[in-house]
Amino acid sequence: MSLCEHCVQGVRHEGKPEGQIEMIGGVECYVGTPTVDYSKEKVVLFLPDAFGINLINNQLLVDDFARNGFKAVAPDILNGDAVPPEAMNAGNFDIPAWLANHGRDKTRPTVDSVVAALTDQGVTRFGTTGYCFGARYTFDLAFDGISHCSVVAHPSGLKIPEDLEKYASTAKAPLLINSCTVDAQFPLEAQARADEILGGGKFAPGYKREYFDGCEHGFAVRGDMSNEKVRAGKEGAFKASVEFFLQHL
Template sequence: MSLCEDCIKGVRHEGSPEGKWVSINGVETYVGTPTGNYQKNKVLLFLSDAFGPRFVNSQLLVDDFARNGIKTVAPDFFENDGAPPELLESPKRQTFDLPAWLARHSPSATRSLVDKVIAELKEQGVTEFSAVGYCYGGRLVFNFAFENVTTVSIASHPSLLKSPDDLEKYFSTSHAPLLLNTCTVDDQFPQSSQTQADAIFGEGKFAPGYKREYFDGCTHGFAVKGDMSNPKIKAGKEGAFKASVEWLYKYGFGPSDSK
């Protein structure tokens, strides 16, 4: 498994985070809580890219999901060792040992920390989890769906997947409706993999539900750290978020379903 340069490339977005950091079963977690009515028994797991939830872009996305009536938690499964935002500057990227970083933070290691958060939230009364993942986090979305820990899945430009193997495993083992937000230039989930996904899940073959959005002119990472000064990338980032919220609403995570 490996990541690509686009995984640590992008633009820092502007805004002031509104969520709170809390410790959930010993795991520092950024939490976005809706201000209005929302379903207290349902939580969206926000599974970040390599920069982790301490990156302002991720926090702003968590806030946006909460603003749309969805309680969202983003565990810091890198334990404050996410890729540093300074890597967004090209010279810094050239000296960062990405393979060594990934060896410290394998999907199995990070998964165990999210499991701790899930266990504690269940103790607090949460009965259903959905998951949205970006880049690295997309791998975790698939891992949770394989075991049906989550009931709704969204993966934006997922990394570390083996295609078609992981797609076929998802089809055969998961009951979670799957939304893929994809783009034109993506070494991690290229158009060949996107085509394979459509062939496996599309045309109603995957009974729980499947949809793939495609954002032309966008590059891997666009949904979380794309250059918002580029009209196509801005449209892609906003389109992927809109599609994600609509997918969550469609499958029972909207505020209108509040208990």
């Protein structure tokens, strides 16, 4: 796993969260439930960035998925040890030290506990959406045949081209990548490789990549809404995600 400086930068958004904290499979989760009738067999598993489920930005995104008719569950994949919001833009957060305690050996079992509990509740189809840190698990759940539809925004922690090649050969879940101009974790070269490996009809389940010009890593969750291009990117990435889930989940 790896993160860059932009993984712990951004702007805290304003709003009033409408979801609830629930314990699912022994794991604290932030849950957004539609107020209208919805398919109880489907869940959008929201896999957050390093700031975790208590960052208001992530909670508001979960709420937005619920408003669009999907029950959305964001598990605390960081086991109560997310990057604190006050570290945002502080410029002195020790990313390597934090990552040492958040490897897949510690975080993946948490994801699996939630998936197992939701399955026991009758969920049969999982859509996964991973932002930054959470994108690693979106890929892994697709590799393991758990995810039925995958969406990532400015993914972190991927090995390029290995993970893209493995997705092409192993996964059955359609994939949407929301990408941007400045992204050390998923740069333009990686974006081009994704198109080369998965695009042009090569990946039968379905592949799409959206590109948001003038945006940088983190735009889809922690972007500065006072910047017109960034606002358009955040809203565009969310709209693309909803449409992809509506089509494939």
